[in-house]
Amino acid sequence: MLAVGDNAPDFELLKPDKTPFRLSEVLKSKKVVLYFYPKDDTRGCTAEACSFRDLYQVFQEQGAEVVGISSDDTESHHKFSSKYNLPFVLLSDSTRKVRKLYQVPKTLALIPGRVTYVIDQSGIVRYAFNSLMKPLEHVSGALEVLKTI
Numbered sequence: 001m002l003a004v005g006d007n008a009p010d011f012e013l014l015k016p017d018k019t020p021f022r023l024s025e026v027l028k029s030k031k032v033v034l035y036f037y038p039k040d041d042t043r044g045c046t047a048e049a050c051s052f053r054d055l056y057q058v059f060q061e062q063g064a065e066v067v068g069i070s071s072d073d074t075e076s077h078h079k080f081s082s083k084y085n086l087p088f089v090l091l092s093d094s095t096r097k098v099r100k101l102y103q104v105p106k107t108l109a110l111i112p113g114r115v116t117y118v119i120d121q122s123g124i125v126r127y128a129f130n131s132l133m134k135p136l137e138h139v140s141g142a143l144e145v146l147k148t149i
Contacts, residue, residue, distance in 0.1 A: 001103045001115060004128055008034070008119040009101040013069070013091040016078040021067070021091055027121050031064040031149070033142045035116040036104045038132070040072045040080035040090075044114070048135035049086055055139060056087045062146040064118070069093050071112060107132045114138065118145045 002008070012022045026032055035052070037045045052059070052066050059066050066088040072080070077090035093099055096112075104113045116138040118127035127145040129138055 001105060001130055002117065002125050002128055004125055006125045008032075008117065008123050008125050009098075010123075011098045011101060013093055013098060014074055015089050015091060016074045016081060018074060021089060023119075024123070026065055026067075027119065027123055029121075031062070031121055031126075031146065032119045033059060033064050033066045033116065033146070034069065034102075034119060035067070035114075035138055035142075036069050036099060036102065036112070037114050037135075038112045039070060040076045041083070044132070044135045045070070046080075046084065048114070048138060049080070050084055051136050051139040052088065053084065053086050055143060058143060059146065062143070064146050065089075067091060069098060071096055071099070105130065116142050118142050118149075120149055 010024045012020050015021050068090045074092045104115045114132045115130045117125050120126050129141050
């Protein structure tokens with residue numbers, strides 16, 4: 001896993017509307033809360049996404065954009081996002097290349113991990129949290145760190 005103080009690797013992935021998302025472009029104007037999650041529309045992932053949704057305005061007030069990444073395809077992301085009215089982007093990492101770049105570990109060697117990073121505008125990781133079973137702590141922890149930077 002990347003650690004606090006590490007440089008966040010730049011990457012480009014497709015958004016559900018098939019347009020490219022590039023981390024370095026967003027960092028020009030905002031901090032980024034980058035969260036990796038196992039699968040769209042599952043219990044823990046839905047709770048986490050809806051918690052980010054419910055606090056999205058607070059994240060925006062802290063100068064941050066929320067970005068979710070899983071290996072689900074763009075169509076799955078579109079359905080998940082529409083179903084729960086998610087105001088932030090979900091990115092498709094079907095080849096798991098970004099998950100590897102960010103050293104997101106698997107759980108029980110099978111389940112894609114749940115990891116959240118807060119990245120400041122200089123591209124430095126300021127928060128790194130890994131917990132498959134505590135999806136809501138990803139949200140609260142990220143918000144607490146944002147308030148200090």
